[in-house]
Amino acid sequence: MSGNDLALWEHCINQLKAELTSAEFNTWILPLQARVDGSLLRLLAPNRFVLDWIRKHYADRLRELCTRHSQGEVSELYFEVGEFGAEKGQGARSKSSVIGSDLADRRATANLNADFNFETFVEGKSNQLARAASIQIARNPGGTYNPLFIYGGVGLGKTHLMHAVGNGILTSNPSARVVYLHSERFVAEMIKALQHNRIEEFKKTYRSVNALLIDDVQFFAGKERSQEEFFHTFNALLESRQQIVLSSDRFPKEVTGLEERLRSRFGWGLTVAIDPPDLETRVAILHCKASQLGVELPEDVAFFVGRCIRSNIRELEGALRRLVANAHFTGKPITLEFAKQALRDVLIAQDRQVSLENIQRTVADYYKLRTSDLLSTKRSRSLARPRQMAMALAKELTKHSLPEIGQAFGGRDHTTVLHATRKIKSLRESDATIEEDYRSLLRMLTL
Numbered sequence: 001m002s003g004n005d006l007a008l009w010e011h012c013i014n015q016l017k018a019e020l021t022s023a024e025f026n027t028w029i030l031p032l033q034a035r036v037d038g039s040l041l042r043l044l045a046p047n048r049f050v051l052d053w054i055r056k057h058y059a060d061r062l063r064e065l066c067t068r069h070s071q072g073e074v075s076e077l078y079f080e081v082g083e084f085g086a087e088k089g090q091g092a093r094s095k096s097s098v099i100g101s102d103l104a105d106r107r108a109t110a111n112l113n114a115d116f117n118f119e120t121f122v123e124g125k126s127n128q129l130a131r132a133a134s135i136q137i138a139r140n141p142g143g144t145y146n147p148l149f150i151y152g153g154v155g156l157g158k159t160h161l162m163h164a165v166g167n168g169i170l171t172s173n174p175s176a177r178v179v180y181l182h183s184e185r186f187v188a189e190m191i192k193a194l195q196h197n198r199i200e201e202f203k204k205t206y207r208s209v210n211a212l213l214i215d216d217v218q219f220f221a222g223k224e225r226s227q228e229e230f231f232h233t234f235n236a237l238l239e240s241r242q243q244i245v246l247s248s249d250r251f252p253k254e255v256t257g258l259e260e261r262l263r264s265r266f267g268w269g270l271t272v273a274i275d276p277p278d279l280e281t282r283v284a285i286l287h288c289k290a291s292q293l294g295v296e297l298p299e300d301v302a303f304f305v306g307r308c309i310r311s312n313i314r315e316l317e318g319a320l321r322r323l324v325a326n327a328h329f330t331g332k333p334i335t336l337e338f339a340k341q342a343l344r345d346v347l348i349a350q351d352r353q354v355s356l357e358n359i360q361r362t363v364a365d366y367y368k369l370r371t372s373d374l375l376s377t378k379r380s381r382s383l384a385r386p387r388q389m390a391m392a393l394a395k396e397l398t399k400h401s402l403p404e405i406g407q408a409f410g411g412r413d414h415t416t417v418l419h420a421t422r423k424i425k426s427l428r429e430s431d432a433t434i435e436e437d438y439r440s441l442l443r444m445l446t447l
């Protein structure tokens with residue numbers, strides 16, 4: 001199944017979950033396995049009874065959802081009794097256990113949150129590679145990218161993506177053994193196993209999974225016994241071509257307090273960064289989260305909130321929840337004025353974070369210049385580009401107007417600032433170095 005196929009089935013499941021009672025959903029929809037073959041959605045039911053019921057009651061709705069979501073590409077359904085895992089010889093589950101189990105149970109066992117899937121993950125420049133790699137892995141676990149190492153600042157979607165990988169693997173192969181775990185929990189479980197003389201069982205458990213997803217591996221720092229155990233688990237899984245996905249707040253080589261052999265292994269597969277999202281992505285995420293909350297967010301409010309909260313999606317979400325709760329409480333509509341009022345303390349805190357002086361200093365340091373050079377009237381290219389970069393960042397990261405920014409950059413005109421932001425925007429698309437510089441600076445200023 002490709003990432004799109006996964007997304008298609010996830011979409012159908014999520015939609016039906018909203019439409020059916022949980023008993024109906026758990027009984028009829030969850031036991032199904034799906035796969036897309038060309039324009040055909042193949043659905044496997046665990047037995048004839050479920051199959052007949054699905055055909056009679058849900059086939060039309062499923063076809064409709066598929067057709068709409070795939071924009072007509074997948075428009076036919078095919079039903080049969082069976083199990084994909086069994087076909088591939090992977091999941092030797094008996095039929096009775098198939099009937100008794102469902103995807104929700106499997107997700108719970110794997111510690112996966114069903115809401116963190118690829119459908120609810122908004123794509124942007126800042127997460128494009130990480131998302132693409134994750135989709136690839138969900139489609140082909142244990143394949144080329146092993147381990148996948150996702151790194152990035154706090155609240156930028158690492159955990160969401162890891163869950164999406166786990167959910168994706170389970171959706172296409174419900175018999176896969178997937179485990180998501182925070183590294184601290186791995187440590188705690190190992191200690192408990194040691195205390196209760198069950199370390200052999202612990203080893204066996206983790207070394208027999210098909211996908212192990214460990215979040216925030218920087219917390220392994222300084223915990224030598226856990227690192228040792230994890231090292232062996234890691235090797236065993238890699239040798240048997242099972243998938244490992246790791247996350248951290250920094251690049252593998254920069255995770256301090258880890259043994260060198262572990263650090264270097266973390267970088268063996270594919271390492272991908274998630275950067276702070278740009279304004280457009282923040283706005284798209286806000287719309288996505290708002291629709292999950294059943295709220296329509298006016299465009300000007302989405303842009304306003306997106307401009308205010310720049311570096312952390314968890315905070316962006318928090319602000320949105322607060323807005324929605326406030327509106328609910330007071331019975332008022334969510335207008336721009338309302339949002340300004342409701343979020344005023346968040347704004348004050350954010351304003352304090354990135355000042356124009358801070359941007360100027362950071363950009364000057366980055367390009368090894370003096371701040372006074374950025375503010376001077378000198379127009380050499382070696383100064384003009386960093387100056388434009390600083391202005392563009394000032395526009396992105398502060399709420400100052402164009403004239404105010406111009407003023408702060410040696411009394412320049414607002415059209416100069418406008419030109420700078422446009423220039424940097426187009427250069428970011430055509431020049432990889434500028435894009436890299438911009439992202440690095442954004443990270444430095446917002447983390």
Ligand SMILES: Nc1ncnc2c1ncn2[C@@H]1O[C@H](COP(=O)(O)OP(=O)(O)OP(=O)(O)O)[C@@H](O)[C@H]1O
Binds near residue numbers: 122127159314
């Ligand atoms: N691209 C995205 N689209 C939609 N939601 C997102 C996206 N990125 C992050 N989020 C949301 O932001 C919140 C925080 O994300 P997440 O917990 O995955 O961050 P994290 O990088 O793991 O943070 P931490 O370093 O604190 O563990 C979650 O609710 C997640 O759904």
